Amino acid sequence: MPVATGASTPGGRPTGQSPHSLLRTVRDVADDLAADALGRDRAGRPPTDELARLREAGLLAALTPPGPGRGADWKTACTAIREIAAADSSVGAVLARHYGYAWSARLHAGRHHTGLEEESVRAQWLWTGAVRGSVPHDGTEGPDLALRPRGVGYVLSGRRAVDTAAALADQIVVDAVCAVTGDVLVVRIAPGARGVTVETVPDRLGQRVAGAGEAVLDRVTVAPGQVLGRRPRDAESAAPVGALADAAVRLALCHVGLGIAEGALTEARDLSRSGRGHRLPGDPDLLLTYGELASAVQTATAVVGRATAATAQALEAGAHRDSEEAAGVAALVANAETVTPKAALLVSTRVLELGDAPGLDRFWRNARVLTAHLPVAQRLRSIGEHYLNGPHRVGAAAFG
CATH class of the missing domain: 1.10.540.10 (Acyl-CoA dehydrogenase/oxidase, N-terminal domain)
Incomplete structure (x- = not known):
């Protein structure tokens, strides 16, 4: 492609x-x-x-x-x-x-x-967005936004946390329940539209420049052209391509986690090479540490790379991709989501032992905020179900 x-x-x-x-x-x-x-x-x-x-x-x-x-x-x-x-x-x-x-x-x-x-x-x-998983899981809630039909369109009300560019984006993509039909629709809104206000999130631990906030929606008009699609009611009814929508965003964020690990390791290496680290560049323990960290990054890179290649093929195939293949792609993305946070947190934590350069802590803070709410246990259960019982038992939406 x-x-x-x-x-x-x-x-x-x-x-x-x-x-x-x-x-x-x-x-x-x-x-x-x-x-x-x-x-x-x-x-x-x-x-x-x-x-x-x-x-x-x-x-x-x-x-x-x-x-x-x-x-x-x-x-x-x-x-x-x-x-x-x-x-x-x-x-x-x-x-x-x-x-x-x-x-x-x-x-x-x-x-x-x-x-x-x-x-x-x-x-x-x-673009930014805050679309929730396709299928509610134990301990989670469905969409907290409500759509009510009005004329040929809808009005949208509720609140939704948005992790990036909440007040600056041109389009925010969210999912909401139609109060009449019970359908979950995916819609786009503009932060500057009438009825939309954004409450910013001050003093974040990390990801401080991402522009996180909470969109407060008070009877916001949604025209028919702003409705992007309908979410499945369950994993079995999910179209293979549509079920990849969640996985695509999550995989893109895996690359952010991988970037944090790479950035932290590169900055620490530059610190050590310049002689400003806590140990001399030839110290055997220092070499062991860098070997462990470089290996962790390379392992995560391989896992994320495999998921990226599979996702690229699935997106290119589009509607021709069947449900079992889509589930396989979703499983690879879930694998990437379990490996990448570990690498990012390991590297960003350990580099703090190598030197005390100003700002080196930002990598750990950013990794912590990026991965804090990632449901790793849920992903692992879905991966286990997929591995044990086969893709015919687990649709791609089950990984949402």
Whole structure:
């Protein structure tokens, strides 16, 4: 699924760059972000300036689903997310949710929404979202937002926590229950729409520049064109492509966790090489530590890479992918979700033993916040069910 070439944003930047060209732009942006990452982390302000950098570089338009003359394929986009996250994981998380939720119309509706995707590219929309799992699990609740029919559309009310760019995004994707039919619909809303207010989250432990907040929705009008699709009532009724919508966003966030581990290890290595670490570069114990940490990152990279390749194939196949194959992809993503947090937390914790450079703790804080609410035990049970009883017993939605 190659990246197309030729289209441009209103500012003249290409939206369908080759993978090599796109990643070169990404590395330039990552270097720019890394230069002042510590100061911005300490300030903890919403990512207004950071989004201006991304737009100026054309990344919001480039990191969208591929189409004629636009967008980026899944593998290239995930590489870009990881590169940015290694420099600044808050901005990496913003891009991860942007790219994952930009696929929402295509995955939830089961067909291309060409007009919507082209508009997103032209306007350089920033996407974010807070869609809950396909199927409620023990100890969890269903959607806390309610839709009521009004005319040809709906009105939407309730509250929903949004982890990135809550007040700055152009489109927020959420799921909500129709009060009349009981259907769970996936819809998009604009933070600036009438009836939408966003309460920011101050003084976060980590991911301070991600722009987290809570969207408060008071009878917000939802037009028919804002309804992206319908969520399944249970795992058995989930369409294979639609069931991958959750997995796609979660896998993109795995690349953020991997970026944190890589960024922490690189910064610690630079510290040790410069002689500013706690031990000399040739110390056998130091070499053992770096061997353990590098091995943990490489293991996580392999697991995440396998899930990324499988997801890319599934997205390319689209509606031709059957339910058992989709369940296999979801299982690989769940594996990535169990391995990546361990690597990110291990590396970001152990590097604190290697030196006391200012800001080295931010990697641990960011990893902790990114993974704090990840239901690892739930994922492991689903993986176990899939392994023990086969994909015919576990649909992809069961991993949500």
